[in-house]
Amino acid sequence: MNTHEMHASNARAWDEAAAHYETETQADIEFLRAGGKNFCAPELAYLGDLAQWCGRAIHLQCAGGRDTLSLWNLGAQTVVGVDINARMLACAAAKAQALGVPAQWYCSDVLNTSHDLDATADLVYTGRGALCWLMDLNAWAQVIARLLKPGGKLYVFDGHPLDWLWDGASTHYRFEADTVSYFQREPVSSLGWAVGYIPVEKQAKQPEAKWERQWTLGDIVNALLAAGLRLLRLEEHPDRYWDIFPNMPPELQDRLPHTFSLWMDKPAG
Secondary structure, three states, X not given: OOHHHHXXXXXXXXXXXXXXXXXXXXXXXXXXXXXXXXXXXXHHHHHOOHHHOOOEEEEEOOOOOHHHHHHHHOOOOEEEEEEOOHHHHHHHHHHHHHHOOXXXXXXXXXXXXXXXXXXXXXXXXXXXXXXXXXXXXXXXXXXXXXXXXXXXXXXXXXXXXXXXXXXXXXXXXXXXXOOOOOOOOOOEEEOOOOOOOOOHHHOOOOOOOEEEOOOOHHHHHHHHHHOOOEEEEEEEEOOOOOOOOOOOOHHHHOOOOOEEEEEEEOOOO
């Protein structure tokens, strides 16, 4: 399968997940209406008070919009969400309408993000399990470069690539399989969802194939550098944005990184 076909398969698979997200719409509205900001501590340290500098924030692979609208609560003057799945964006739009937020939502493969948004972003934000769904990181980086204004910032907060290696059910760090490698290059196909993410009774009876791809930190940084962005800071964190190791003691989990922050900008000159 080519990149387009794998992304299209992922879009159909996310229809299965959207059914679960739809049940959380009202709870998300209440959380956001109360001023909630759905970010981990490292994210808040990087993003800060967006009212001081962010006219437009574009969130790539925005899913149901909870994080996108959290950027609004952080002070972004306008927010835009881009996602490949229409049902996810319908959830996002319902939240924005209930909150009175004039957000814009674009349904498209992130690699085909509308050129109407070119050079309009003070901030491009992405992550939280986003990069693994992409089959062409160089094309993704080129999209980010064209979306950013000169001087605009990119913030990526995502799962650390090392976490692909570990058995999530184990009580200690153990390889998922003897053949697993940090340098895995081939996309991996799977059916269904982790029950900690979507309860089994809410999963589709005939699931669509999902395609994921392992990217190293070097892959990610180098793709963005090649697109003309400038590296400001790369940081690794023990923080986790979901319960990836439910059986492992927190003090053991904290001995290795589980997320990373990538802070870059588009040079003004």
